[in-house]
Amino acid sequence: MSLEPFIAFLYILHLRKSSKTFASLQQWDKVFIGLLLAIAFLFVIEVVFSAGFIIKWLWHLLMLFIITATFKLPELSRFKTIMLAVLPLAVILLLKDLIKPFTDQFFVSIKNLLNYTFPLATTWLIALSIIWTRQQKALEKERQLRLAEEQQHKIVEARKMELELLVAERTAQLTRQKEELENALVDLQTTQKQLIQSEKMASLGELTAGIAHEIQNPLNFVNNFSEVSVELLDELKDGPLHNLPQAEQEEVEVIINNLTQNLEKINHHGKRADAIVKGMLQHSRSSSAEKEPTDINALVDEYLRLSYHGLRAKDKLFNASIKTNFDENVGAVEVVPQDIGRVFLNLLNNAFYAVTEKKKNLAGTYEPTVSVSTRRLDDAIEIVVKDNGNGIPQVVAEKIFQPFFTTKPTGQGTGLGLSLSYDIIKAHEGEIKVETKEGECTEFTISLPLNIIPDI
Amino acid sequence: MKILVVDDEPDMQTLFQQRFRKEIKEHKVDFAFAISGEEALSYLNKHEHEAVLILSDINMPGMSGLELLQHIKEKYAVPPPVVMMITAYGDSENYNQAMRLGADDFLTKPIDFAVLKEKLKIENNA
Ligand SMILES: Nc1ncnc2c1ncn2[C@@H]1O[C@H](COP(=O)(O)OP(=O)(O)OP(=O)(O)O)[C@@H](O)[C@H]1O
Numbered sequence: 001m002s003l004e005p006f007i008a009f010l011y012i013l014h015l016r017k018s019s020k021t022f023a024s025l026q027q028w029d030k031v032f033i034g035l036l037l038a039i040a041f042l043f044v045i046e047v048v049f050s051a052g053f054i055i056k057w058l059w060h061l062l063m064l065f066i067i068t069a070t071f072k073l074p075e076l077s078r079f080k081t082i083m084l085a086v087l088p089l090a091v092i093l094l095l096k097d098l099i100k101p102f103t104d105q106f107f108v109s110i111k112n113l114l115n116y117t118f119p120l121a122t123t124w125l126i127a128l129s130i131i132w133t134r135q136q137k138a139l140e141k142e143r144q145l146r147l148a149e150e151q152q153h154k155i156v157e158a159r160k161m162e163l164e165l166l167v168a169e170r171t172a173q174l175t176r177q178k179e180e181l182e183n184a185l186v187d188l189q190t191t192q193k194q195l196i197q198s199e200k201m202a203s204l205g206e207l208t209a210g211i212a213h214e215i216q217n218p219l220n221f222v223n224n225f226s227e228v229s230v231e232l233l234d235e236l237k238d239g240p241l242h243n244l245p246q247a248e249q250e251e252v253e254v255i256i257n258n259l260t261q262n263l264e265k266i267n268h269h270g271k272r273a274d275a276i277v278k279g280m281l282q283h284s285r286s287s288s289a290e291k292e293p294t295d296i297n298a299l300v301d302e303y304l305r306l307s308y309h310g311l312r313a314k315d316k317l318f319n320a321s322i323k324t325n326f327d328e329n330v331g332a333v334e335v336v337p338q339d340i341g342r343v344f345l346n347l348l349n350n351a352f353y354a355v356t357e358k359k360k361n362l363a364g365t366y367e368p369t370v371s372v373s374t375r376r377l378d379d380a381i382e383i384v385v386k387d388n389g390n391g392i393p394q395v396v397a398e399k400i401f402q403p404f405f406t407t408k409p410t411g412q413g414t415g416l417g418l419s420l421s422y423d424i425i426k427a428h429e430g431e432i433k434v435e436t437k438e439g440e441c442t443e444f445t446i447s448l449p450l451n452i453i454p455d456i
Numbered sequence: 457m458k459i460l461v462v463d464d465e466p467d468m469q470t471l472f473q474q475r476f477r478k479e480i481k482e483h484k485v486d487f488a489f490a491i492s493g494e495e496a497l498s499y500l501n502k503h504e505h506e507a508v509l510i511l512s513d514i515n516m517p518g519m520s521g522l523e524l525l526q527h528i529k530e531k532y533a534v535p536p537p538v539v540m541m542i543t544a545y546g547d548s549e550n551y552n553q554a555m556r557l558g559a560d561d562f563l564t565k566p567i568d569f570a571v572l573k574e575k576l577k578i579e580n581n582a
């Protein structure tokens with residue numbers, strides 16, 4: 001009975017087992033199984049038919065094959081140690097069988113030598129096998145450790161990713177919060193400015209109202225007396241004047257005419273002052289009128305006509321094209337119609353004035369145009385009055401909402417239109433804004449909140 | 457017709473006299489003046505049987521025009537004289553109160569005399 005089949009069998013078994021850890025061996029699994037079956041088959045045949053005399057040579061061949069394969073194939077190189085352990089024994093067994101037929105003294109001594117070395121080779125095999133197994137176990141342990149480490153690493157890596165994501169998220173959140181805060185700050189600052197402004201305006205309003213009230217009475221006297229004096233002079237001219245001698249009549253008439261003129265001037269300027277006083281009173285007057293649902297488009301349209309025809313009546317040459325773009329969804333909004341109408345009227349008058357002024361300086365190609373549009377937003381409506389007049393220079397634009405600020409020639413504007421508009425819009429909790437390109441256009445935008453009660 | 461003008465501004469008298477000089481000359485109207493509510497009341501007491509139209513300012517030191525209106529409408533029962541109040545421009549508060557106290561008509565300052573004359577004719581006919 002031979003040793004080789006056992007060694008080969010065990011070796012191949014070991015290879016199969018190792019293929020679980022070393023993937024490169026898996027492709028040969030079928031070969032391994034085939035070899036194992038072949039070994040088992042041959043072994044059975046050897047035992048059953050006592051065919052050792054032939055099969056032992058197969059065993060030798062098998063051993064040679066296994067040893068060569070192990071040394072030649074790179075995939076099996078790690079098993080060289082085992083072959084190193086097997087090699088002496090395999091050689092001894094092979095030599096023994098090779099020299100069996102020879103009976104010379106020389107061969108007998110070799111045979112003896114082989115018999116002596118046989119236990120050594122066997123011990124060598126066993127010792128190396130034990131060392132090998134130990135090594136393998138240590139390696140396996142190492143591998144497990146590495147695997148665990150890798151696992152750990154993966155977990156750490158995943159955690160790191162998670163953390164990074166979290167950090168990115170937090171950073172985004174913080175940036176957003178920072179932006180929100182910045183916006184809030186800007187809002188606060190504007191509100192503060194507005195508050196200071198409205199505070200100033202309130203006290204100024206009270207003051208001007210008081211002054212206006214006080215001035216009103218004396219002014220009325222000025223106007224009334226100048227008027228009645230003109231009447232008296234007229235009477236004088238119609239009656240008593242004719243009783244004077246002819247020569248004096250003329251001289252007196254000249255004087256009377258001068259007096260009439262002067263009185264008319266007094267009355268004219270008195271009326272001017274009266275308009276200013278009225279404007280001031282309008283300003284400070286707390287609107288007694290009630291808010292009511294008002295069709296904004298219709299209101300705009302009404303005041304557009306009023307403004308246009310009003311200017312037309314004053315100036316026959318006045319002309320401008322009007323463009324309207326009304327958003328049907330604007331509908332009815334809760335406002336004080338007279339007040340909001342006053343705002344429209346002033347914006348429209350200003351716009352028509354601006355285009356007329358531009359036309360005066362630009363003959364020919366210029367087409368004065370005023371466009372009015374309304375727009376429904378989510379929780380507000382917008383009314384935009386735009387003109388292609390001369391625009392407003394930056395320095396002027398800063399002041400247009402101040403009371404009494406006007407660039408119109410003396411007597412033509414009180415400069416109260418926009419400041420009154422501003423107050424009215426504020427009272428409606430709305431906003432009025434101006435955008436302008438110098439020399440090109442001016443656009444006033446009013447937005448009025450809709451105060452929609454949110455359904456909860 | 458007798459018109460009692462109540463205003464703390466003495467120049468009102470001159471103004472009325474000049475504005476209505478023709479009507480006064482023709483004896484269509486006759487003016488009496490008072491520079492306070494109190495004076496107006498004492499005038500009314502003295503001339504109880506005169507048919508009077510009262511034209512009163514509201515803002516006056518002492519008795520205000522509104523108080524005067526109230527007195528007149530309460531005391532001079534049958535029939536109380538016609539009282540026109542002169543309200544300042546845009547003074548809706550006083551206007552509303554005068555309305556409640558039974559003022560018959562209103563004028564706003566500055567007084568438009570053409571309008572006033574028109575109204576007086578109607579009051580005359582009424
Ligand atoms: N559409 C416009 N184009 C150019 N300038 C404008 C326009 N609207 C207003 N402004 C400028 O703003 C100033 C102030 O306007 P605001 O309506 O307050 O007073 P005003 O028009 O001058 O006087 P009032 O309104 O009493 O007649 C104007 O004098 C003008 O300089």
Ligand SMILES: [Mg+2]
Pocket residue numbers: 346347349350413417418
């Ligand atoms: Mg204006």
